[in-house]
Amino acid sequence: MASQPIKPSLAGNASQSQRTSQPGLRYPSNGKTIYHRPLNRSRTQELSQASFAYLFGEMVSYAQKRVTGIQDLEKRLNVQGHPIGLKLLDLLLYREPPRTQNRPLNIIALLQFITTILWRHLFSRPADALEKSSNPDTPDEYMISDNDPLVNQYISVPKEMNQLNCAAFVAGIVEGVCDGAGFPARVTAHSVGKGEEGELWPGKTVFLVKFQQEVVEREAYLPKN
Amino acid sequence: MVNFNEERVVYALIIINKAGGLIYQRDFAEGLNKLNINDYLVLAGTFHGVHAITTRLHPLHPPPPPSSERPDPPSGIEVLETENFRLQCFSTLTGTKFLLFTEPQQPNVDKVMGKIYELYGDYVMKNPFYQLEMPVRCEGWERRLVGYLRVLNSR
Numbered sequence: 001m002a003s004q005p006i007k008p009s010l011a012g013n014a015s016q017s018q019r020t021s022q023p024g025l026r027y028p029s030n031g032k033t034i035y036h037r038p039l040n041r042s043r044t045q046e047l048s049q050a051s052f053a054y055l056f057g058e059m060v061s062y063a064q065k066r067v068t069g070i071q072d073l074e075k076r077l078n079v080q081g082h083p084i085g086l087k088l089l090d091l092l093l094y095r096e097p098p099r100t101q102n103r104p105l106n107i108i109a110l111l112q113f114i115t116t117i118l119w120r121h122l123f124s125r126p127a128d129a130l131e132k133s134s135n136p137d138t139p140d141e142y143m144i145s146d147n148d149p150l151v152n153q154y155i156s157v158p159k160e161m162n163q164l165n166c167a168a169f170v171a172g173i174v175e176g177v178c179d180g181a182g183f184p185a186r187v188t189a190h191s192v193g194k195g196e197e198g199e200l201w202p203g204k205t206v207f208l209v210k211f212q213q214e215v216v217e218r219e220a221y222l223p224k225n
Numbered sequence: 226m227v228n229f230n231e232e233r234v235v236y237a238l239i240i241i242n243k244a245g246g247l248i249y250q251r252d253f254a255e256g257l258n259k260l261n262i263n264d265y266l267v268l269a270g271t272f273h274g275v276h277a278i279t280t281r282l283h284p285l286h287p288p289p290p291p292s293s294e295r296p297d298p299p300s301g302i303e304v305l306e307t308e309n310f311r312l313q314c315f316s317t318l319t320g321t322k323f324l325l326f327t328e329p330q331q332p333n334v335d336k337v338m339g340k341i342y343e344l345y346g347d348y349v350m351k352n353p354f355y356q357l358e359m360p361v362r363c364e365g366w367e368r369r370l371v372g373y374l375r376v377l378n379s380r
Binding site: 054154 | 347348351352353354355362363364365366368
């Protein structure tokens with residue numbers, strides 16, 4: 001009993017002294033970082049919305065520096081979200097029960113994964129709607145609606161930038177999930193909370209998912225079930 | 226002056242930044258006399274000055290504080306009452322002042338002020354497009370503030 005804890009603590013000390021030689025990074029005193037924790041440990045944990053709002057506000061301000069226009073700004077927010085989507089795809093599939101751990105194999109399964117499992121993980125509720133474009137010219141477009149995106153909760157976009165929707169960050173996450181699953185797509189966020197509907201949901205946002213052409217072609221070859 | 230005695234109403238809100246500049250002004254009741262925008266700026270600046278003077282007016286020397294803790298800063302004007310209205314001033318730790326004009330019998334002004342401060346903290350300070358010390362022009366703040374006070378005034 002007494003001899004047991006000595007070994008790990010020595011090992012911990014050794015690695016600690018190595019680490020402290022690197023400036024800037026701080027490690028917990030027991031040497032265990034977030035990467036040592038089991039992946040399912042934080043499954044049901046939630047974050048403070050206030051601290052997220054401050055962090056996201058700073059991310060928007062950071063993205064706003066040295067941009068040439070609103071599209072550029074949205075692109076930067078999109079790029080910030082993209083790697084999160086790639087990683088979340090793996091993490092969320094890992095956390096599924098073993099029987100349903102399969103990667104989504106067709107567009108509908110992928111979009112349902114996004115609107116339910118991904119949305120629940122990020123925002124604690126499913127997305128409000130999932131639609132396919134009714135326009136026959138654009139069979140590659142799908143729309144995910146969120147009536148009140150969590151990331152936009154405290155954000156008021158000034159009038160001169162009314163084209164901007166900061167949920168471009170979430171669009172980047174969705175794009176990362178699509179790309180990671182092998183369904184390359186472009187995802188953009190659009191504010192639609194205007195007119196009659198705007199009274200009820202002024203922040204309503206539609207995420208337009210536009211799959212690349214080869215994805216739609218491949219889908220046509222797959223057997224329908 | 227319109228007679229509001231039969232109702233309990235929040236009349237108006239003014240926010241003054243720490244330099245004495247007016248950053249927000251809005252009325253919540255019908256039939257109030259309006260000032261022009263310059264007069265509101267003068268009002269804000271004057272109140273800021275008077276408030277600064279009142280923080281220094283103190284007839285007694287305060288007892289020396291216990292060395293471990295810092296004493297609360299003097300608060301200055303907190304309430305100003307007339308027969309027609311009551312002015313409640315809330316000064317934040319950073320020096321921003323919220324002035325709430327209410328009907329003299331309005332109950333729970335502290336709670337109303339707390340809620341307004343909370344809305345300000347959420348919808349103004351967490352908005353990445355708001356520049357500190359500049360006039361508040363945030364749609365989300367406006368919508369929630371008006372919604373909250375409309376419900377309060379119609380009770």
